[in-house]
Amino acid sequence: MRPGRGRVLAALCVTEIVSWGLLYYAFPVLVPRISSDTGWSSVAVTSAFSVALAVSALAGVPVGRFIDRHGPRLVMTAGSGLGVVTLVVIAASPNLLVFVVGWALAGVAMAGVLYPPAFAAITGWFVAGRLGALTTLTLVAGLASTVFAPLTAAAYDQLGWRGTYFWAAVVLAVLTVPVHWLVLRRPWPRPVHVDAEEPEAEKAYAAGVVRDSRFRLLAAGLTLVALAMYAALLALVPLMLERGLSPQAAAWVLGLGGLGQVAGRLVYTALARHASLTVRTVTVFGLVTVSTSVLAVVPGPVGLLVAASMTAGVGRGIATLLQATAVTDRWGARGYGRLSGVLGLPVLLATALAPGAGAVLAEVTGSYATGFAVLAAVAAVGTVLTVASTHGRATTAGRMRPLDMQVGEFRRQS
Numbered sequence: 001m002r003p004g005r006g007r008v009l010a011a012l013c014v015t016e017i018v019s020w021g022l023l024y025y026a027f028p029v030l031v032p033r034i035s036s037d038t039g040w041s042s043v044a045v046t047s048a049f050s051v052a053l054a055v056s057a058l059a060g061v062p063v064g065r066f067i068d069r070h071g072p073r074l075v076m077t078a079g080s081g082l083g084v085v086t087l088v089v090i091a092a093s094p095n096l097l098v099f100v101v102g103w104a105l106a107g108v109a110m111a112g113v114l115y116p117p118a119f120a121a122i123t124g125w126f127v128a129g130r131l132g133a134l135t136t137l138t139l140v141a142g143l144a145s146t147v148f149a150p151l152t153a154a155a156y157d158q159l160g161w162r163g164t165y166f167w168a169a170v171v172l173a174v175l176t177v178p179v180h181w182l183v184l185r186r187p188w189p190r191p192v193h194v195d196a197e198e199p200e201a202e203k204a205y206a207a208g209v210v211r212d213s214r215f216r217l218l219a220a221g222l223t224l225v226a227l228a229m230y231a232a233l234l235a236l237v238p239l240m241l242e243r244g245l246s247p248q249a250a251a252w253v254l255g256l257g258g259l260g261q262v263a264g265r266l267v268y269t270a271l272a273r274h275a276s277l278t279v280r281t282v283t284v285f286g287l288v289t290v291s292t293s294v295l296a297v298v299p300g301p302v303g304l305l306v307a308a309s310m311t312a313g314v315g316r317g318i319a320t321l322l323q324a325t326a327v328t329d330r331w332g333a334r335g336y337g338r339l340s341g342v343l344g345l346p347v348l349l350a351t352a353l354a355p356g357a358g359a360v361l362a363e364v365t366g367s368y369a370t371g372f373a374v375l376a377a378v379a380a381v382g383t384v385l386t387v388a389s390t391h392g393r394a395t396t397a398g399r400m401r402p403l404d405m406q407v408g409e410f411r412r413q414s
Contacts, residue, residue: 011183016141021148046355048103053352055107071188072121079112080176091165142262149255218389224382227350235358239368260313285383287315296372
């Protein structure tokens with residue numbers, strides 16, 4: 001008997017929150033401890049994670065093609081299995097080179113288990129209710145930092161960072177590998193075949209949009225905001241330690257930011273209905289800029305730091321959806337796949353560079369607080385550029401259907 005779609009969604013909710021929690025959100029909690037215990041510089045340690053994100057972005061292309069042909073079962077099972085192996089390699093790494101290699105392999109695992117393959121699974125199996133399933137999945141997985149950041153801090157106190165990653169491998173093996181293999185067994189829809197050659201008119205249209213100054217402003221703005229947003233996320237725990245918080249309190253500040261991320265996704269539908277594109281852009285990226293500024297200049301109390309972290313989470317949560325509709329809001333659905341791919345490339349590269357960027361800024365400027373001030377300035381510039389890209393004609397279809405187009409983009413990005 002093949003599992004129903006409800007079981008598939010429930011299974012993906014479990015595996016996504018666990019995979020995000022252990023492959024992604026455990027790292028910012030452990031990075032200061034890894035650097036302290038091994039003597040490796042924080043720049044080197046965070047650069048290893050940047051390698052993982054870059055590899056994940058590159059591996060996502062062939063992974064997506066395989067899923068289109070064969071479905072997500074093999075990819076997600078193999079990805080979670082590889083994730084188990086890579087966590088063991090990372091935990092046992094005797095030197096920095098093996099540590100970096102472990103994270104490079106983890107990038108391949110991320111490409112097979114994080115949002116893009118899960119979104120592809122839902123898009124392929126859900127027809128009616130697809131958007132609701134995607135929303136449910138992102139809301140549950142958005143709690144990954146809230147659950148796993150404090151758990152990681154507690155595990156470190158008992159096991160150290162190596163023991164924590166060993167246990168993370170065990171949890172990943174138990175909660176993801178068999179679930180992917182046993183539950184993702186529904187028949188996969190046959191791919192729709194299209195002509196290998198795109199019509200010349202479509203290519204010319206897409207090329208014309210890419211040459212549009214608004215497209216370049218949009219790409220530059222989203223790239224700068226992504227760099228600031230994710231560098232701040234990965235450097236938040238070191239900043240909190242610099243502020244004098246305990247490791248456990250720092251982990252809670254990071255984890256509670258996940259609640260803000262979930263809240264942001266919940267309110268986006270109403271925001272999209274009632275606010276113009278310019279207002280949405282200013283609001284969302286303004287939240288990122290302001291929250292990063294507050295974290296840079298406010299030393300406490302803890303409650304205010306938590307509020308700033310949650311505000312940053314709201315910005316991150318909505319920014320994912322705002323980027324998903326950026327092309328259609330400005331130029332409509334024509335050439336969407338090609339244009340969103342071009343737009344997403346520099347954003348993905350910025351996201352990959354973000355972990356190392358935060359550590360480098362702290363080293364160059366002398367503190368994480370000063371580094372956050374620089375990141376706030378970067379986010380402000382990115383916000384101005386993105387807002388400038390909203391000036392001009394926006395199609396009615398793009399303005400009225402932002403969540404519909406979100407489905408297609410969700411297959412490519414988190």
